[in-house]
Amino acid sequence: MSRSRPHRWHGAEPPADHPVLVGVVPGQSAATVRQAAELAKAMGVGLVCVWVDASRTFVGEEPDGTVMTTPLDPDQDDDGHRLRVEKDMNHQLKEHLDGVDVPWLFVYTVGETARALSAVAVDHDASLIAVGPRRHGLSGWMNELVGGSVAGRLAHTQHRPVTILSAEREEHV
Numbered sequence: 001m002s003r004s005r006p007h008r009w010h011g012a013e014p015p016a017d018h019p020v021l022v023g024v025v026p027g028q029s030a031a032t033v034r035q036a037a038e039l040a041k042a043m044g045v046g047l048v049c050v051w052v053d054a055s056r057t058f059v060g061e062e063p064d065g066t067v068m069t070t071p072l073d074p075d076q077d078d079d080g081h082r083l084r085v086e087k088d089m090n091h092q093l094k095e096h097l098d099g100v101d102v103p104w105l106f107v108y109t110v111g112e113t114a115r116a117l118s119a120v121a122v123d124h125d126a127s128l129i130a131v132g133p134r135r136h137g138l139s140g141w142m143n144e145l146v147g148g149s150v151a152g153r154l155a156h157t158q159h160r161p162v163t164i165l166s167a168e169r170e171e172h173v
Contacts, residue, residue, distance in 0.1 A: 009046070010094070011103040018127035019046040019105075022165075023117050026051070026089050030096040032132035035165045037100045039130065047097075047104040048124050051089050052116040118158045128161040 020043065022036035033049060040047040090106050097104055109116045121129050 009103050009105045010097070011101070017045065017125070018043075019048045019124055020128055020130060021048045021050060021117065021121050021124060021126035022130040023113065023132065024049045024051050024089065024093065026085055026092065028092070028132065032165050033093065033096045034100065036130045037097055037102045037104065039163070040104075041100070041102045043127065045127060047102050048107055048120065048126060049093050049104060050107045050109060050117055050120045051086075052113045053085075053108065053110045054113060056110040118160075121158070121160055126160060128163055129158075130163045130165055132165050 020036055020040040022033060024033055033047075036049075037047050086108050089108070093104070093106055107120055109120060117129055117131075120126075
């Protein structure tokens with residue numbers, strides 16, 4: 001079993017009401033989280049960046065908000081991999097949001113992506129949920145074919161607006 005303590009807000013204290021929530025993944029392009037940050041800034045709210053780790057399952061939550069999880073694969077390293085990826089994810093977000101004047105929070109959670117994003121949106125009373133486009137290539141197409149679209153599942157299962165952020169475009173000179 002592994003524990004993930006709540007992370008703190010970065011930047012100024014966030015406006016209290018209705019942040020923008022964005023789904024993030026390790027190695028993701030900066031464009032997605034920066035677009036979500038621009039949206040949050042335009043709305044005058046904070047940004048909640050949520051990574052849903054589908055390789056683990058929820059065990060329980062302590063009164064201080066610490067989430068207890070366990071890997072789905074019994075042969076998976078219980079703490080090492082998750083701790084490294086969670087630390088790297090927080091560092092990646094700091095780099096992507098450097099210079100952006102929006103208070104933001106990183107939330108680590110586990111489970112099925114659409115359900116987990118929806119649950120965190122309820123916890124933070126998010127104004128909307130933003131997700132990036134599906135991954136490029138055959139693997140992204142296959143994931144969507146087998147599991148469906150995260151944005152589609154969100155749009156059909158909860159009352160908040162769902163925004164699909166545009167894919168990063170290469171600048172040609």
